[in-house]
Amino acid sequence: MRINRLTIAGFGPYKTAQHIDFDAFADDGIFLITGNTGAGKSSILDAICFALYASVPRFEGTQQQLRSDYCDPGDPTYVELWFSTGGQNYRVRRSPDYEQPKKRGEGTTKKPADAELFVRVGGAPGSSSSSAQLVDDAEWQGIAAIPREVGIALDGILGLSKDQFLQVILLAQNRFQKFLHAKNDERQGVLQSLFGTRRFADIERALVERRKALEVLQRESAEHIAQLGSRVEAIVGAGSSAGAATSRHNEDVSSQGEGAAAHVDSVPDEAVVPAMQREADRGYFESALAEHVEQLDAAQARVVAADARFVEAETDLRARENTRRLQARRDEAAARLVELQQNEESIADERRLIEAATRAEIVWAHIAAENVAEAALQRAAADEKAARTAHDEATALSSLADASHGAPTDEAASADEASAESIAAPATATPHDLAITAAEINRMLGGLDVILADEKRIPQLAKRIAEYDDREADQQVELAAATERAHSLPAQIDEALEKKNASLLEASGRSEADERVERLRTARQSAVLAAALKSELDDARVVEKAKSTENTEAATLYDQLLTRRLDGHAAELASRLVDGEPCAVCGSTEHPNPTAWTADLGEPVTEDQIDAQRARLARASESLTEAGLAVRDLVARHASADASGGGQPPAEIDEQLDVAQLALAAVVAAEASARELDEQIADLRAELESITSTVAELTEGVQSTKTARAALVSQRTQIIDLVEQHRGDHSTVAERVLELQHLFSVTRDFEVALIAHNDKELAFESARQTLRQHLDEQGFADKDEAVESRLTAAQRADAASRIGAHDVARATQRDVLAEPELQGLPDEPVEVESAAEVRKSAGVERDDARVAAGSVADRLGRLRDIVAEALERLDASEHLLAEYETMRSLANTVEGAEPNTMRMRLESYVLAAQLEEIIRAANARLAVMTGGRYSLEHDDSVQYRNTRSGLGIAILDQHTGRARATHSLSGGETFLASLALALGLAEVVSNQAGGITLDTLFIDEGFGSLDADTLAIAMSTLDSLRSGGRTIGLISHVEAMKEQIPSRLRITVTPQGFSEIDQRS
Known part of the structure; x- marks a missing residue:
């Protein structure tokens, strides 16, 4: 893992944004963070820890005040960290919560903590990208944007917990000696957090x-x-x-x-x-x-x-209870039979009522039929009266009944008078008379059908005449416009021909314009290529210079290794001498004064190191040769491209190309204009031919419209004359037809009603005669007697139910008395009480026996x-x-009790194995730093008063050959031992965390307690950590370190009180 870049703003003592490029120290491998006490040196480490873990180790257990006290209300507070791990570049930005001005109104509001995490996409991965590349060329893709999600993502990316990070990469102030001097339980807590051995404690607890x-x-x-x-x-x-x-x-x-x-x-x-x-x-x-x-x-x-x-x-x-039951059944049946015989007379009356009701039901249908026929006769009489009234009213209002009615012709008048006489119906009119009248009216309606149809056509004919008038007007307008257009087209054709000739003349320079534009485009491509090759050539020369430097450094280091190898060859041979065995040089078996290895010879150089450096030198030389070939190739390509471009820059060629393209565009436009004018002339000539034909067609159409209109006017006049002859006193023939249709309807209704009334009279008389006959047959004097004898269905059902129940009950009781089991029973009731007492006593005895069992x-x-x-x-x-x-x-x-004589818990046992590895790694460095005097030992001895054991650390002094407590060391010795232990711990933790490569290491304070020689040893140890490209950051006030380490971050305090960072590399 490598820390690449850090930006701090409004954090700790830093008010304004401060930028640190740690990659700038990569060549030196070690840099110093210096400044006055309280200036903010450790705050840089705090910012790194806060960016990765949202926590600052110095403020653990207290309220973290991370925002700078020097910030103005609107100043931001954030930390942004670039780091590389696993072949990827990451950027995390994190802000704590703090008060900021409200967007609306006065006062402040708390801005919640936020965080963002990005990964770089594209470009070279991992450490091969410098900080400048990360800033200038980076394309970042978001991973998480919520503090909790950022923390989860970082856990997977880093592979280190916060405690592991503090022990492996960021060795914060006062943490060096804490692990060295820790008690058994305290050391166990640190190792638990680093190696995740809680599972063994869980096993012990389980x-x-x-x-x-x-x-x-x-x-x-x-x-x-x-x-x-x-x-x-x-x-x-x-x-x-x-x-x-x-x-x-x-x-x-x-x-x-x-x-x-x-x-x-x-x-x-x-x-x-x-x-x-x-x-x-x-x-x-x-x-x-x-x-x-x-x-x-x-x-x-x-x-x-x-x-x-x-x-x-x-x-x-x-048995006794059954006899008693049969006696009771016999006596009850006899008593019930006596009661039934007393109700025989009332049952006989019920039977007579049902018989009369049955006869009434036989004639009831005929009574109902007579009632229905009578009601129908009354309705038919009312309908006849209404129909007669409607007919009389219609006849009285009809113009046909008026004797003074005249007609336009003698023939029509004679027909109307005859019709009027037949329509007037006397009071004694028969259905036959009414049928004749309706036929006459229908005949009159038939004679008016054709005239009525012609009358309906009059508005349509008027509309069509108006349409022909409109059509003629439209045709006259079209004819005038077509005539005018036909007169103007020849002049337009002549004008288009003149414009076409002018455009053809302008377009005659097309080939020259094309050649000039193509020539300038080719020159521009060459000029652009020459500029790009010039940039590549500059970069290639920089690479060649760097490769030359690398080759020189590799050759120098190779020469140094050869010199050191030769200088220490005698001491190396002496170290292989064994008493009694011959020397590889002189063959003597005695070795009185072998050459000793001294400090001025430095570390021994092996043949493997010589071979490895020789291989690196060969690779560097090969890389230098390749870089030189690349430069020469780019020089040749650049010269060729520059010559093709005429030595002009692309900007000048662009100006010439713009002018040439404008000229070419004008020529192309002229060609297009000539083609368009050709098409326009052809269209105008076709239009002239078409418009001439159109004028002829429109002239013929106007004449046809006039002829058709005259025919329609003549037809309308004939129809109007015919209607006038047949409408009579009505305004229209339609009104006359409506009156005749109404008269026909009421006449037909009167006829139907008269027929229906006659039919209902006959039906009523037939129903009355049929009823009288059936009353006589059933023995009823009249209809009223039959109505009174009739019973409802419920009444008949009730009477029948009572009669049936009486008959069933009487038969039932007789059947009971005839049952065989009732024959021969004693007249006196049998005694059962004594038998019940005997059974009760036997039941109690049985129940007691069952309960007991x-x-x-x-x-x-x-x-x-x-x-x-x-x-x-x-x-x-x-x-x-x-x-x-x-x-x-x-x-x-596993709990550390008997029979465990070491009193070591299971988790302590596992951690003890880890501690032994840490001590082995630490001793490799401590032996060098102390000249072999001191080495750390794992102390697993049993402690006093039941104190848990297994994680102790002692220091072995080779001068005395005895181990002693670590707190007996001096301040400088304690620092060296702590440093060696911290570096050993970092090495083991990184291996345990999946072999994480530690490319950056920070160490905060502790060097002031060392004398000059010890400081030199410590610096030599730290200098050795730079191998493999590792960068070491040290925080110290020691002047000697400032002299030895030129690369540094200098923290200064401004007159306003806040701090600023000055980077020198």
Whole structure:
């Protein structure tokens, strides 16, 4: 993971936006963050931690005040961090919550915390992109825009928790020594957060809880068995028949520690139940069950005997009760038959009423028919009267009945007079007379049909005449316009011919214009290509220069390694000498004064390092050759393109091209105009030919319209004359037809009504004669008597129901008295009370026997359940005990109790293995920093007063050969040991986190406690961390470090009090 860039605004002591480009320090690999106390050096680390984890380690456990006190109300507060990991570039921007001015009104409102996370898309991935590229060329794609979602996304991207990040990348102030001097429990808490070993604590807790649960289960099992024994005693004592069995077992129970009840007291703390006690309980339960089986057998025998006596008494009682029931049935039937004989006279009256009603029903249909015929006759008479009145009124109003009516001709007048005489109907008119009158009116209507149709055509003819007038006017207008257009077209054709000739002359320079535009376009492409190649050439020369520098540095380093290899060759050979074995150079087996390795020789250089650097030099040389070839190729291509472009810049060629394109556009437009004029001339000539034909057609159409109109006017005049002859006194023939149609209708209605009245008179008389005949046949004097004798259906049903019920009841009682089982019964009632007392006594005896047997059976059933459960519990307790013993030993071991002699918990054991790896990694650096004097040791010795062990750290002093406590080190020694431990911890955590590459490391303070030599060793160690492109940031006030580290971030405080960052690389 590499930190690329940081922007801070309104955060801590920084009011205005401050930008830090950490990639600018990549070449040096180490830089210094310096400034006065309180200027804001550690705030840079706070900002990085806040951007990634929304938390600042220095403010843990307190209210975080992150917004700068120097901010104005409208100033923003945010931190924006660019970082690279896993081959991807990311940018996170985060703001805390703070007060800001309201958008409306006065005062402030709290702006909630927000966060955004982006990933770079396109371009080179990961660390290959510099900060400048990230800012200038980056295309960012959003990942999350809510603080919670940003935190979740960062967890997956970083692969480090906040605590791991603080231990691996950002070694904040005062955290160096904390881990070194921490107590066992405190160190365990740090390691837990770093390595995520909570699962082992969960396993330990689960095992202890299982052990406790088994203890409870074992004790509960013993208590439950004791409770089952108490329940058995209660059941045994509840039955009087079981008293002897209970007393028989009391002595046995006492001798066994009071039997099952004593089981609870026999359970020790370890919940171990002796086998002898479990066997005693088993015998007690089994003997109690056997005794109750014997009691149940005796009780069931008593139930069988009692049941037999009860059945005998029950049979005798049932026989006596049946005889008593039959006697009562006989007496009741005889009494009921006497009552029925007393109602015979009223039943006879009911029978006579039903017989008269039956005869009335026979004639009722004829009575109804006479009533219907009479009502129909009355309606027919009313209809005839109304029809006569309507006919008389229509005849009186008709103009045909007026003798003074005249007609336009003698023939028409004679016909109308004859019709008027036939239409007037006398009071004694018959249906035949009315039919003749209607026929005459219908004949008159038939004679007017054709004239009426012609009269209806008069408005249509007038409309068509008006249409011909409009058509003629429109045709005259069209004819005038066509004539005028025909006279103007020849002049337009001549004008178009002149314009066409002018356009053809202008378009004659088309080929020259095309050639000039194409020539300028080709020149411009070459000029643009030359400019692009010039930029590529400049970049290629920069790359060539960089490759040259890399090649020089690789050659220099190769020479240095060869020199150091040769300088230390004697010491290397001396280190391989073994007493008694020949020297590889001189062959001597004695080595009195071997060359010693000194500090001025530096680190030993191996053949592998020489080979590796030789390979790097070869690659650098090859890269330089490739870069030179690329430059020469670009020089040739640029010269060719520049020559093709005439040496002119693209802007000048663009101006010339614009002029040439305008000239070409004018020529093209002239060609298009000539083509359009050609088409226009052809259209005008075609139009002249067409308009000449149109004038002729319109002249002919005007004449045809006039002829058709004259014919319609003549036809309309003839129809009007004919209507005048036949309308009479009416304004129109239609009015006369309507009057005749109404007269025809009322005449027909009068005829129909007269016929219907005659028919209804005949029907009424026939119905009256038929009714009289049927009244005589049924013995009724008149219609009223028959009406009075008639009963409704409900009345008849009620009477019939009463008669039927009487007949059924009488037959039923006679049948009852004739039943065989009622014959020969004693006259006196039989006695049943004594038999009932005998049965009652037998029932009580039977019930008591059954209750007693049921009680024994119930106790036996409960005993069986209890004994089965007790025996099952006794069997299960043996398995439970074995499981408990195993779990107790395992839980105590992982809990750090006996038999664990190291008193080390399971989680501590796992963390101890991690701590050993950390110490191994730390010692590799501490040995170098202390000249081999000090090394860290893992201390897993047992602590005092039950203190947990396993995570202790001691320091081994090679001068004394003894280990001692870490707090006995001096300030400088403590710093070196803490630094080595922190670096070892960072190495192990990064490996545990999936092999994260740590390309950036920050260290805050601690160097001031070192003397010059120790500081040099520490700096050498930190300098070695730069291998592989790692960048180290140090926060320190030490002047010597300022002299050794030229790249730095200098924090200064402005006169206004807020801080600013000055970057120098």
